[in-house]
Amino acid sequence: MVGTKHARGPVVVDNELGPRALRKAQRPQEILQAAFEEFVERGYTATRIEDVAARAGVTKGTIYLYFQNKEELFQDVVGKLSQPVFDENQFLEQHQHRSCNELVRLFLDTLYEHMTVNPHSREILRFLIADGRSFPTLVSTHFDQFVKPLLTMFDRILQKGVREGVFEIWAEDHISQILISPALTYAIDMLLSADNTKLPELPIYINTHYEMVMRTVRKASV
Missing domain, CATH: 1.10.10.60 (Homeodomain-like)
Known part of the structure; x- marks a missing residue:
């Protein structure tokens, strides 16, 4: 069987x-x-x-x-520890019904939180300032992957305001980089300061930065 x-x-x-x-x-x-x-x-x-x-x-x-x-x-x-400040498409889609003024303020609030609170972002900035000269390719790559998209997004917000007749900006290169540079200044001051109590209060500083941007880009008739 x-x-x-x-x-x-x-x-x-x-x-x-x-x-x-x-x-x-x-x-x-x-x-x-x-x-x-x-x-x-x-x-x-x-x-x-x-x-x-x-x-x-x-x-x-x-x-x-x-x-x-x-x-x-x-x-x-x-x-690998660097983190983008925004998901550009997600941010603009999530806040698509907000005014351009509100978008600028949300952008600045998020940027400052990322640069001053997030330890990886804050300290990686220190690394790049201190040792970036020895790693030029790394600095260039970091700019392309993390800084350039940030500037592009802010430029999109400004251009949205122009299309809607709320903003007017002069046709100069690097306008976005110039307008958000106070955030970098504050972050560097934090890194250099042994006593952060001597720095301007962050909410007041952000308010001043926001008003500076608005005075620069807002149409006089608006």
Whole structure:
């Protein structure tokens, strides 16, 4: 008598990562965060790979599994921990029914929060100021990916105001960059100041910045 073969049931694949695999998947991000904290505390030059490893709770050799050297680690800290200020399309769609004046104010409020409150954005600005000369490609890439879209979005808000007859702006290059430069000035002052109590109060500073922009772009008849 020939034995009957029993068909096997479907093979079930567990797609969930186990604790060790999950830990391994998270490790590069943990190393980047540890490196960020070391660069903040010590500066780029004084930071050592072994300091990053100790803070991340891994061996020095583990760092080199993911990053070739300190230079690459620094570039990934800046590139991968940087965060865009806005999702341009989402912002404009979400606030499409607001007036142009309100859009300018929302833009400035969000920009200042990003530059003064968000620790990654604030400290990465410090890194680029202090060590950007040694990483010109990194600075250029950061500008293209994070700064240029910001300027383009502000320009779109201004052009919307022009189309609606609310704003008028002169045909000069870099108008958006000029008009939002006080935000960069405030962020740099924060980085340089040992005592932030000597800085202008942020809400008052933002109000002044907003009024400056409005006086510049608002039509005289509006």
